[in-house]
Amino acid sequence: MNDTGGSALPSLGRRSALFLGMVGFATAVLLSPGSPPVDTLRRLQVTHSLWTDSPPVTAKDRADNYGVIGLGGKVHAIYGIGHSLIMLPADVLATRATARVPAAVRDRLRVALVLLATFPLVSALILVAAAWFLVVLGFSEREAVLAAIGLQFATTLLNYTQVNQENSFLLLTALVGLGGQLRWALTGRLSAAVAGILALGFALLVRITAAMDIAAVTGCTLFVAASVGIGRTSRGPAWRRALFAYLAACGAIYAAFLAMDRMYHFHRFGRWLGTYQHIMGEQLRAIHPELPPSFPFSTPLLVGVRGALFSPERSIFLFEPLLILALGLAVALWPRLSLLVRAVLATATGLLAVYVFFYARYWAWHGASAWGDRYLTVPTQLVALLALAVLARHARDLGRPLRAAAAGLVALAVVIQLGSVVFWYLLEESQHAHGLGTRFTVAQRAVNIAAGILGRFRTWQLVPEGSTPQLLEPHFLVFRWRAYFPASVRPFATAAWACAAIALACVVVAKVRALCPRSSRSTSAGPLAG
Numbered sequence: 432m433n434d435t436g437g438s439a440l441p442s443l444g445r446r447s448a449l450f451l452g453m454v455g456f457a458t459a460v461l462l463s464p465g466s467p468p469v470d471t472l473r474r475l476q477v478t479h480s481l482w483t484d485s486p487p488v489t490a491k492d493r494a495d496n497y498g499v500i501g502l503g504g505k506v507h508a509i510y511g512i513g514h515s516l517i518m519l520p521a522d523v524l525a526t527r528a529t530a531r532v533p534a535a536v537r538d539r540l541r542v543a544l545v546l547l548a549t550f551p552l553v554s555a556l557i558l559v560a561a562a563w564f565l566v567v568l569g570f571s572e573r574e575a576v577l578a579a580i581g582l583q584f585a586t587t588l589l590n591y592t593q594v595n596q597e598n599s600f601l602l603l604t605a606l607v608g609l610g611g612q613l614r615w616a617l618t619g620r621l622s623a624a625v626a627g628i629l630a631l632g633f634a635l636l637v638r639i640t641a642a643m644d645i646a647a648v649t650g651c652t653l654f655v656a657a658s659v660g661i662g663r664t665s666r667g668p669a670w671r672r673a674l675f676a677y678l679a680a681c682g683a684i685y686a687a688f689l690a691m692d693r694m695y696h697f698h699r700f701g702r703w704l705g706t707y708q709h710i711m712g713e714q715l716r717a718i719h720p721e722l723p724p725s726f727p728f729s730t731p732l733l734v735g736v737r738g739a740l741f742s743p744e745r746s747i748f749l750f751e752p753l754l755i756l757a758l759g760l761a762v763a764l765w766p767r768l769s770l771l772v773r774a775v776l777a778t779a780t781g782l783l784a785v786y787v788f789f790y791a792r793y794w795a796w797h798g799a800s801a802w803g804d805r806y807l808t809v810p811t812q813l814v815a816l817l818a819l820a821v822l823a824r825h826a827r828d829l830g831r832p833l834r835a836a837a838a839g840l841v842a843l844a845v846v847i848q849l850g851s852v853v854f855w856y857l858l859e860e861s862q863h864a865h866g867l868g869t870r871f872t873v874a875q876r877a878v879n880i881a882a883g884i885l886g887r888f889r890t891w892q893l894v895p896e897g898s899t900p901q902l903l904e905p906h907f908l909v910f911r912w913r914a915y916f917p918a919s920v921r922p923f924a925t926a927a928w929a930c931a932a933i934a935l936a937c938v939v940v941a942k943v944r945a946l947c948p949r950s951s952r953s954t955s956a957g958p959l960a961g
Contacts, residue, residue, distance in 0.1 A: 447575075467595045763833060861902065862879075
């Protein structure tokens with residue numbers, strides 16, 4: 432791949448963008464369980480409180496010791512406001528649409544409508560943004576579309592498409608943020624940089640640790656601009672003016688979003704500095720003096736690092752096998768990669784290392800209840816996306832053994848991610864808590880799927896004490912809402928869902944086959960050759 436420069440870059444074709452958007456949207460609709468995880472539900476409660484008289488924290492959540500006491504003794508959620516804001520339009524519409532629905536199901540239906548109106552669109556935008564980002568890096572449209580499809584079905588993005596936590600939206604901001612600013616670095620188009628800066632600025636409202644993403648993206652952008660972009664071809668006053676305009680946009684936009692975050696923080700807690708984590712720590716230490724003074728950042732560093740990398744419950748290499756592929760491809764193909772791709776891959780890998788060490792000391796270094804290590808999903812998915820794009824371009828350069836190994840890793844990743852959406856991730860967590868099954872979460876999921884198919888959950892002693900029947904059911908709306916369907920409709924609803932899922936799978940497989948050169952289909956790499 433040659434270094435990219437000049438005043439113009441190829442763009443993603445409309446047909447490819449439409450196809451990827453439809454795949455992302457349909458996947459999210461089919462996977463939706465109709466109810467979000469508790470984190471998203473609590474953020475939605477904040478959304479509702481922004482325009483109604485509902486409190487930001489429900490009485491039930493407060494009874495469970497959730498929330499932080501703020502100004503005037505009011506209890507507030509412990510999250511940033513960004514994720515709540517993206518659900519606001521859908522919540523307004525869903526609330527009005529369900530106004531005359533019986534009270535017994537009104538809130539549940541409202542929540543389901545918000546999920547279906549918000550997150551399928553986010554999923555569609557992620558796949559389009561991923562392919563566009565890769566085109567900016569110099570990959571062909573064919574390679575970009577193949578990698579974007581892989582991102583959806585061979586990474587943890589598939590699970591987070593189902594559970595609607597903030598991770599997927601943060602991935603979208605990272606793709607748009609890095610892609611837009613790299614487009615400026617390569618072409619000098621300040622409007623592209625502004626779009627990217629706005630995306631990452633909004634990420635600050637979702638999670639303040641997005642400041643690490645901003646630092647990494649800014650550093651990568653400046654390096655690319657100076658090495659292979661506009662700084663290399665236009666030294667002198669023109670370069671200084673472009674650099675000043677870019678840095679001024681960064682300073683103004685990031686400062687504006689940081690000010691918004693600080694105003695929201697002050698509105699809740701009457702402080703301009705600090706975070707809700709520090710306030711939560713203060714309040715919990717006052718109630719529980721036995722907690723260490725550094726709580727919530729009280730986990731020994733090596734415990735958190737070892738857990739993120741090597742623990743059977745949360746290792747990123749078990750949940751994201753494409754990281755192993757990325758490492759292998761980097762070793763085998765590094766000299767063949769353009770300086771631009773190497774810079775972005777190094778940036779994503781470095782950001783992953785920073786996140787590992789930053790969260791290693793947090794009391795819930797793994798992100799609490801989640802599929803894998805929730806706090807590391809954005810950098811791991813970025814690295815995986817790059818690995819897929821590099822593989823799509825350079826598969827023929829690997830040789831038969833390495834090509835077969837790469838194909839095996841991609842196939843394994845697809846199997847793991849498809850298995851991740853069958854049941855709720857709380858199933859394995861409950862089993863771990865009661866000493867049931869194996870500590871290897873990914874392997875335990877395979878056992879649970881077999882138990883579900885064969886009806887052996889109780890025979891194999893895999894039912895956690897006190898668990899609800901829903902924990903052992905497939906985690907899709909058509910199964911979780913079965914009680915609300917008339918008995919005569921249930922078989923047809925299930926059949927319709929299954930047919931739609933099969934149709935989507937056929938469309939995706941057909942597209943992958945169409946994008947692969949005919950001469951490579953007989954090789955051991957199959958659809959991976961490029």
